[in-house]
Amino acid sequence: xxxxxxxxxxxxxxxxxxxxxxxxxxxxxxxxxxxxxxxxxxxxxxxxxxxxxxxxxxxxxxxxxxxxxxxxxxxxxxxxxxxxxxxxxxxxxxxxxxxxxxxxxxxxxxxxxxxxxxxxxxxxxxxxxxxxxxxxxxxxxxxxxxxxxxxxxxxxxxxxxxxxxxxxxxxxxxxxxxxxxxxxxxxxx
Numbered sequence: 001x002x003x004x005x006x007x008x009x010x011x012x013x014x015x016x017x018x019x020x021x022x023x024x025x026x027x028x029x030x031x032x033x034x035x036x037x038x039x040x041x042x043x044x045x046x047x048x049x050x051x052x053x054x055x056x057x058x059x060x061x062x063x064x065x066x067x068x069x070x071x072x073x074x075x076x077x078x079x080x081x082x083x084x085x086x087x088x089x090x091x092x093x094x095x096x097x098x099x100x101x102x103x104x105x106x107x108x109x110x111x112x113x114x115x116x117x118x119x120x121x122x123x124x125x126x127x128x129x130x131x132x133x134x135x136x137x138x139x140x141x142x143x144x145x146x147x148x149x150x151x152x153x154x155x156x157x158x159x160x161x162x163x164x165x166x167x168x169x170x171x172x173x174x175x176x177x178x179x180x181x182x183x184x185x186x187x188x189x
Contacts, residue, residue, distance in 0.1 A: 003031045003067040012073025013044040015103045018156035045073040068093045072104020081109045101148040120144040124152045
């Protein structure tokens with residue numbers, strides 16, 4: 001099961017890499033980090049450089065993918081929003097009923113692709129006004145059919161777990177949750 005995570009200059013590292021890392025821990029998910037710029041080397045908003053697996057121009061068979069994920073971060077999300085190739089892929093994946101997920105500022109890409117009107121969704125709080133035709137909810141993660149949105153770096157784990165749940169089921173998500181010790185409380189001495 002193949003997943004696209006788009007990377008553009010200025011992406012939010014926590015949102016992108018938490019999702020990539022956690023999804024890669026779950027079989028049979030395979031994640032392709034896909035760059036949209038001139039190079040496979042992409043620098044995040046906090047100056048962490050990542051080498052993508054593929055370039056957007058090398059994506060040939062979209063039907064081989066089950067999901068597309070849009071990290072936030074600025075100006076990364078704006079670069080994704082302003083790239084016609086990204087918008088075309090998001091629209092095609094949505095039309096095919098595939099999973100489309102975006103976090104933080106990332107939902108501006110879904111807005112530009114015109115796929116969230118009338119849908120429940122969330123984003124980083126300062127972007128709420130950018131979604132006048134959506135049913136905005138101030139929750140950590142919101143799922144409306146094939147679309148998942150989330151609020152920001154602090155919700156990246158919940159976002160990743162929801163993606164795993166949709167792609168592989170609750171059992172795999174619960175296994176991942178246990179393996180990463182998510183939700184465990186520290187015992188005081």
